[in-house]
Amino acid sequence: MLINALNGLVYGSLLFVLASGLVLIYGLRRVVNFSHGALYMLGAYAGYSVAVSFSFPLGVVAAGLALGAIGVLLDVVLFRQLSTRHPLVTVIATFGVLLVIEDLVRSVWGTQNYAIDPPALLSGVVEIGGAPFPVYRLFIVGASAAMAAALAAWLRYSRSGLFVRAASQDPSVAAMCGVRTALIGPMVVGLGAAFAGLSGILAAPFLSLNPAMGSEVLVLSFVVSVIGGLGSFSGAFISAMLLGQVQAFGTVHTPELASLLPFLLMSVVLIFRPQGIAGQKV
Amino acid sequence: MAMISTARPPVAGLSQRFSVLIVLVALAALLFGVERFGSRILVSLLAQAIIVSALAFGVGLLIRVSGLVSFGHAAPFGLGAYGTVYALSGAAPLPPEIGLPLVVMFVTLVFFLIGLVISRLEGVAFSMLTLALGQAAFVAATKFRSLTGGGDGVIIDMPRQLYGVHADVLQSPYGMFVVGVALLTLVYFALSIAECTQLGRLAVAIRENEERVRFLGYRTRVLKAGVFAVSASLAALGGVLFALYQGFVSPEILHWSFSGSALIMAILGGTSALWGPVAGAFAFFFLKDGLADVTTHWLAVLGITLILVTIAWPSGISGAVQFLLARVPALFAKGKGR
Amino acid sequence: MSALFRCVDIGKQYGGLVALQGISLSLEVGRVHGLIGPNGAGKSTFIDVVSGRTPGTGHVYLDDRDITRVPLSERRRMGVSRSFQRTSIFPALTIREQLDIAAHGAGGGHTGELTDMLGLADVLDARAEEVSYGQQRLVDLALALVGNPRVLLLDEPAAGLSVAESQTLAAHLEEVAARWKVAVLLVEHDMDVVFRVCHVLTVLASGRWLVAGPPDEVRSDPAVIGAYFGSAA
Numbered sequence: 115m116l117i118n119a120l121n122g123l124v125y126g127s128l129l130f131v132l133a134s135g136l137v138l139i140y141g142l143r144r145v146v147n148f149s150h151g152a153l154y155m156l157g158a159y160a161g162y163s164v165a166v167s168f169s170f171p172l173g174v175v176a177a178g179l180a181l182g183a184i185g186v187l188l189d190v191v192l193f194r195q196l197s198t199r200h201p202l203v204t205v206i207a208t209f210g211v212l213l214v215i216e217d218l219v220r221s222v223w224g225t226q227n228y229a230i231d232p233p234a235l236l237s238g239v240v241e242i243g244g245a246p247f248p249v250y251r252l253f254i255v256g257a258s259a260a261m262a263a264a265l266a267a268w269l270r271y272s273r274s275g276l277f278v279r280a281a282s283q284d285p286s287v288a289a290m291c292g293v294r295t296a297l298i299g300p301m302v303v304g305l306g307a308a309f310a311g312l313s314g315i316l317a318a319p320f321l322s323l324n325p326a327m328g329s330e331v332l333v334l335s336f337v338v339s340v341i342g343g344l345g346s347f348s349g350a351f352i353s354a355m356l357l358g359q360v361q362a363f364g365t366v367h368t369p370e371l372a373s374l375l376p377f378l379l380m381s382v383v384l385i386f387r388p389q390g391i392a393g394q395k396v
Numbered sequence: 397m398a399m400i401s402t403a404r405p406p407v408a409g410l411s412q413r414f415s416v417l418i419v420l421v422a423l424a425a426l427l428f429g430v431e432r433f434g435s436r437i438l439v440s441l442l443a444q445a446i447i448v449s450a451l452a453f454g455v456g457l458l459i460r461v462s463g464l465v466s467f468g469h470a471a472p473f474g475l476g477a478y479g480t481v482y483a484l485s486g487a488a489p490l491p492p493e494i495g496l497p498l499v500v501m502f503v504t505l506v507f508f509l510i511g512l513v514i515s516r517l518e519g520v521a522f523s524m525l526t527l528a529l530g531q532a533a534f535v536a537a538t539k540f541r542s543l544t545g546g547g548d549g550v551i552i553d554m555p556r557q558l559y560g561v562h563a564d565v566l567q568s569p570y571g572m573f574v575v576g577v578a579l580l581t582l583v584y585f586a587l588s589i590a591e592c593t594q595l596g597r598l599a600v601a602i603r604e605n606e607e608r609v610r611f612l613g614y615r616t617r618v619l620k621a622g623v624f625a626v627s628a629s630l631a632a633l634g635g636v637l638f639a640l641y642q643g644f645v646s647p648e649i650l651h652w653s654f655s656g657s658a659l660i661m662a663i664l665g666g667t668s669a670l671w672g673p674v675a676g677a678f679a680f681f682f683l684k685d686g687l688a689d690v691t692t693h694w695l696a697v698l699g700i701t702l703i704l705v706t707i708a709w710p711s712g713i714s715g716a717v718q719f720l721l722a723r724v725p726a727l728f729a730k731g732k733g734r
Numbered sequence: 735m736s737a738l739f740r741c742v743d744i745g746k747q748y749g750g751l752v753a754l755q756g757i758s759l760s761l762e763v764g765r766v767h768g769l770i771g772p773n774g775a776g777k778s779t780f781i782d783v784v785s786g787r788t789p790g791t792g793h794v795y796l797d798d799r800d801i802t803r804v805p806l807s808e809r810r811r812m813g814v815s816r817s818f819q820r821t822s823i824f825p826a827l828t829i830r831e832q833l834d835i836a837a838h839g840a841g842g843g844h845t846g847e848l849t850d851m852l853g854l855a856d857v858l859d860a861r862a863e864e865v866s867y868g869q870q871r872l873v874d875l876a877l878a879l880v881g882n883p884r885v886l887l888l889d890e891p892a893a894g895l896s897v898a899e900s901q902t903l904a905a906h907l908e909e910v911a912a913r914w915k916v917a918v919l920l921v922e923h924d925m926d927v928v929f930r931v932c933h934v935l936t937v938l939a940s941g942r943w944l945v946a947g948p949p950d951e952v953r954s955d956p957a958v959i960g961a962y963f964g965s966a967a
Contacts, residue, residue, distance in 0.1 A: 374532055
């Protein structure tokens with residue numbers, strides 16, 4: 115029981131880091147990033163290659179930096195243009211990005227599955243409540259918490275974080291007040307993409323790598339964002355934790371329906387509270 | 397909101413009826429030409445394209461009339477396909493000739509009911525819910541082996557003939573192409589007429605200002621559900637044709653990526669004309685086939701095409717055609733030295 | 735004359751902010767009841783609540799039947815109709831088309847007389863987005879008038895109209911009320927229109943009922959004058 119809850123916490127943490135990236139991008143650019151799952155996958159594969167050639171920590175850094183750079187590129191070339199368009203236009207365009215990234219991954223890494231072991235320092239198990247629990251999974255929770263805290267602190271206490279929050283609320287007014295949306299944009303999207311990539315590489319030793327991992331996680335990340343409310347971090351946190359538990363307990367108790375549960379939950383939320391748990395009334 | 401292009405339907409008149417004639421003649425010529433000159437590969441491609449274009453048509457219709465984007469239209473498509481399996485099987489109480497239209501009607505009814513529930517949503521929320529719906533259908537088809545054969549799929553018990561047409565014809569590329577063209581042409585004309593009626597104008601009104609329509613005494617929820625149901629029935633028709641042609645149905649057709657492809661086709665073709673999504677479907681198939689011959693990276697090229705279309709020319713193929721056609725009178729006028 | 739349309743104890747709260755509290759008024763056949771008050775008094779909110787556009791507290795009665803819970807689309811068929819302060823029409827449809835939709839929704843009604851009266855006969859085949867703002871306001875009003883409603887709730891119909899257009903509008907409203915035997919609630923800022931057309935006035939200030947009575951009494955009531963001019967004390 116406790117182990118299930120802990121597994122749920124692990125899933126939830128990964129989902130939250132991933133979903134935070136979505137929230138960052140949507141909040142600032144009003145782009146519904148349909149390529150977010152592909153970014154996650156790219157981070158996992160790129161990190162994997164570096165980790166296997168050098169070391170796992172380097173792999174994590176590589177994933178973060180590479181995806182950050184890609185995010186900046188995406189913003190400058192595409193998202194900036196999309197930010198004034200209808201949200202569904204952004205979905206279509208980012209769907210195109212998804213296709214490009216999937217092709218890239220398939221070309222470079224092929225279609226087979228890969229597995230990666232956690233670094234020696236983090237392998238092994240601890241005893242929790244009398245049952246063994248992998249250390250690496252605890253690391254995932256810890257790392258995610260650290261990233262979330264750093265993000266929250268940056269947004270709350272730093273000047274650039276303030277600008278991001280302002281621009282996310284109202285881009286035109288923020289621009290009038292002198293916030294350089296032209297600079298903030300690439301930074302935020304880069305960060306959002308980096309979070310996706312980091313979530314991917316962190317998940318790699320836990321969940322392994324396969325060509326479908328992008329689309330699987332994409333749908334989940336949207337479910338998390340929609341349930342939480344499409345621009346809210348706190349909403350994403352609550353719903354990621356909730357979905358993590360649903361996933362963990364679902365696979366154990368109702369394996370047939372486990373994959374349906376997130377959708378069921380999202381449908382219920384959308385029908386009774388379309389703006390999500392913490393979202394604003396659209 | 398130029399992407400979600402929803403031009404006013406034209407008023408039916410003499411020139412409309414004339415263009416109907418032109419369309420019919422052109423189609424007949426097309427069918428003849430394909431039969432005489434089309435290579436096997438071409439015809440095979442056309443057959444697949446016409447089937448999927450029914451799905452794209454449905455997705456596009458929803459965008460055009462309601463301004464709503466569905467990511468789950470593979471669900472009615474798949475339901476139509478699996479329904480066909482049932483209607484053709486020994487367990488079905490009615491002969492297939494009656495069963496098949498009933499399948500389409502059943503799917504339409506189901507999605508009308510679903511539409512009643514979800515039509516209170518708009519925009520991204522609506523789209524996400526349709527995504528959920530589609531995935532739920534996919535998972536259900538994969539898990540409930542007893543009903544659907546699970547991930548392995550199920551083979552159709554094809555009768556010797558249907559509606560007087562031999563099964564071999566239905567399952568041949570050219571045969572299916574003709575059947576598909578005939579059915580879709582009928583549907584197209586029916587819908588064009590519908591758009592010119594009071595109902596069509598009501599749909600425009602709902603899209604422009606739903607609140608006022610409610611204050612004018614209409615139950616807009618029912619009307620929106622109706623539009624959703626019609627778009628689902630088009631998808632179901634595609635599903636039926638798919639099942640008949642392939643002789644085999646498996647859960648892949650319910651995956652959201654298939655819904656996504658249909659959406660791409662609708663956008664590529666553009667929704668400012670009723671026929672846009674169908675053109676988009678054909679363009680998609682030919683593009684994909686052509687690209688696959690040229691490069692293994694056809695997926696990436698497709699992705700880039702999609703990005704370019706959304707950024708540079710959001711009204712798609714039909715938008716481009718309409719744009720050009722509108723310029724033609726001006727060209728003639730210039731020629732006359734005005 | 736018994737009241738056709740009664741609003742009893744209407745209230746509206748947004749979180750902690752009380753927009754309306756305990757407002758009651760009645761509408762009688764053939765009479766125009768004006769609802770006035772300084773900005774922010776809650777006049778539009780009142781119409782929104784009693785027309786069912788936004789939820790609130792209190793009850794609404796038509797012919798002594800409680801219609802508070804009746805859905806929007808049914809109210810029209812019962813004869814309760816409203817217009818909007820911010821023009822709410824259908825830009826891409828022609829005027830003729832939208833009036834036909836309105837007629838059908840109201841369960842019948844001839845639009846010809848109406849369009850003649852409002853001076854829209856010449857532009858019937860123009861799309862609503864093509865005509866002038868003043869004409870669009872009239873279309874908004876026409877949509878509410880189609881089908882001979884019994885109760886008409888008008889939210890600042892003269893908003894954005896020129897002096898001449900407002901006076902013409904006022905004349906139309908007089909005619910509608912008297913000839914068509916409609917009970918009219920008129921929320922309006924334009925005092926020329928108000929005093930020309932209204933048989934009785936209710937004054938709101940800060941969401942509360944201030945005073946009600948015949949226009950002449952109300953206009954000289956010190957509390958009303960104070961609400962409009964002197965609250966800066």
